[in-house]
Amino acid sequence: MVLTLRAVSNPMQEAFVQILVEHNLVSPGDRVLVAVSGGADSVALLHLLHRLAPTFPLTLCVAHLDHALRPESADDLLFVQRLCERFALPFVSSRESVAEMAEQRGVGLEEAGRDARRSFLTQTAARHDCRWIALGHHRGDQAETVVHRLLRGSALSGLAGMRLKNGPFIRPLLSFSRQQLLDYLDRQGLPHVQDKSNDDFAYTRNRIRHQVLPVLQSLNPAVEEHLAHLARRIESEEDYWAGEERRVLETLARRRADGLWLDCKTLAEVHPALRLRVIRRALGEVRGSLAGLGRLHLEAVASLLGGLRPQREVHLPGAWVGRRYRQLWLRRFPPVIGEPYSLPIPGPGSYPLPGGAELTVSLVETGAGEDRWSVEFDASLLRFPLTVRTFANGDRFHPAGAAGGKKLKDFLIDSKIPREERRSLPLVVGETILWVAGVRRCHGLRPDSGGAAVVRMVLKMADCPTIGL
CATH class of the missing domain: 3.50.40.10 (Phenylalanyl-trna Synthetase, Chain B, domain 3)
Structure with a gap:
């Protein structure tokens, strides 16, 4: 990789390579699926990877999902397709009516769009044998994520924001501001599309971007950088806590076909800060996901450890937890009492x-x-x-x-x-x-x-x- 760094003369490209190397985001010979919407951040990501791909080397493939939310979305698809032709890169696209998906599932457009993108990208990566999926999130996106989660009452773990590497997803641009990316595109003479929905205040993220963050920046011009730095620190500490959660859970859990059983006395003696984390990890193991669980759910489970009633239970989204004397019983669904015989x-x-x-x-x-x-x-x-x-x-x-x-x-x-x-x-x-x-x-x-x-x-x-x- 030292040879790679010396071969790069552009400061932006050199900083980009440094991030890839220091954080081990990719390895020589990897196949990478690049998610490109046509916006400035994803175009900059694609160009940086394309310029550096021969040196690593990397094999790139580009993916674009049309959300069918704007009349001009077909033009965005065509723009990305022509960009891939210019770079001689394979291109995969799909169209998904996010509005219909949101209505069917009873969720917001933002959540439906995020789920649609994730599904499309993971399936495309699997079909094309890509080890990594590169996303164009930048420092401003990270700051918005931290503020968004603060407003939603996130626990500390949520304030870690987006990670540089999370499963198959990598985000090499998290350290760069949007202005740095725009300046890079300008120097390279690269066009990009403007998504008008980014100015629609019906979306919470847009209100944070255009209303909340400017107010915070008026108090501290470096607030975006500070929020991103806070997320990195919390991410590092979360990695430490994750190890503690695993260690404690192993000491008090019994995994069986009828669910996960935790020793109440041992769990009650764990420090409250770690106790809720252990409960969250146990629920994540039982449910297969933490989606839809919040602080109140975790505290409801913790409340079962106290009180005089030896048998109590709580019903959670996607899980059931019951105290049965000295044990806490966690299941995906409530237990069914057998028929008499x-x-x-x-x-x-x-x-x-x-x-x-x-x-x-x-x-x-x-x-x-x-x-x-x-x-x-x-x-x-x-x-x-x-x-x-x-x-x-x-x-x-x-x-x-x-x-x-x-x-x-x-x-x-x-x-x-x-x-x-x-x-x-x-x-x-x-x-x-x-x-x-x-x-x-x-x-x-x-x-x-x-x-x-x-x-x-x-x-x-x-x-x-x-x-x-």
């Missing part, structure tokens, strides 16, 4: 249960001992047929080790069994409840040491249960 056990054998579990009942000469998932009874004291069923109102149970019986519901609450489990726990029943499977056997009926035959029951769960967390 009652199945006969006429004698020894294997009995599939709803939900994928299996109960095995066998008659053996010698017991092998009990654990959470297996129990043994004196065969002479048991009478078939038995039943395996779910909870029923009015059930009573005399658990092993207790002085007497009690309502099964009270026993399950005392055992801190989540409410979703209470209605789906397999109960093996004879004249009384013999076994709350996975939780406790009944009092008495144990095999004696005289060599009598033993009825052994083993429950095999389909997946790791939530019982007894």
Whole structure:
């Protein structure tokens, strides 16, 4: 890369190369898709990459999306196409009615346009085997982003603004002002198009650009630079916090097929600044995205850690979180309580249960001992047929080790069994409840040491249960 820098004589181009090298935005031999709207910033980006591509080397492809919002948008497409012909670069274009998309989805034009561009660019990059997608955002765009997010009540992480590299997207112009780009185009004799929608105050960003930032600049002419510098500092600190979030989440999380489980006590002891970040990361893992989540959502989840009620829940956009005694349960959707069932056990054998579990009942000469998932009874004291069923109102149970019986519901609450489990726990029943499977056997009926035959029951769960967390 040293040879590359020496080969560049234009100061703007030299600064551009410096950014590419220092931040490792591209590597020799990469294929780069350049998003070009026809505006000054994207044209400057394309020209800079085109001039430097042979030296790195890079292979470029240009993409343009017509949002179908202005009558002259077809002219913009034609301008970019001719520019690519001038530079002898491959060109890909598409047209998407952003207005129709916004109406169908019930979102604003800005959000719909952003989603349409992202989808078009990522799909085009994949088709053309491009490793990177270069965007023309400059320092002014970064300042607008910071102010915009401040106005929307963003958390600190949002004030990191746009990153130089984020997934497949790179933004090599973030350190340059719009005026620097305009001066560069003027020196190179390069035309660009003017998007009239940039002056439409119906768009929040345009109001920030034309109304808010000029006021701030009247107080401090360098406010744009300061805002961009603030974003870079926060980005650096966010990278540090991300490592802490991952470390803490690994210490208190259990990932299972039924969701993500977090230890409440450990999470409550984490510093509040880090606690909300860990919750956000956990939700992002469960949802696959953080879109639509804000500070109030995170605080609602954190509020579950306190209070006297051991079982509470909150419904969030795209997620459900419930406190179940000592654990916080995070899922994409609320848990579904299984349908009640009652199945006969006429004698020894294997009995599939709803939900994928299996109960095995066998008659053996010698017991092998009990654990959470297996129990043994004196065969002479048991009478078939038995039943395996779910909870029923009015059930009573005399658990092993207790002085007497009690309502099964009270026993399950005392055992801190989540409410979703209470209605789906397999109960093996004879004249009384013999076994709350996975939780406790009944009092008495144990095999004696005289060599009598033993009825052994083993429950095999389909997946790791939530019982007894």
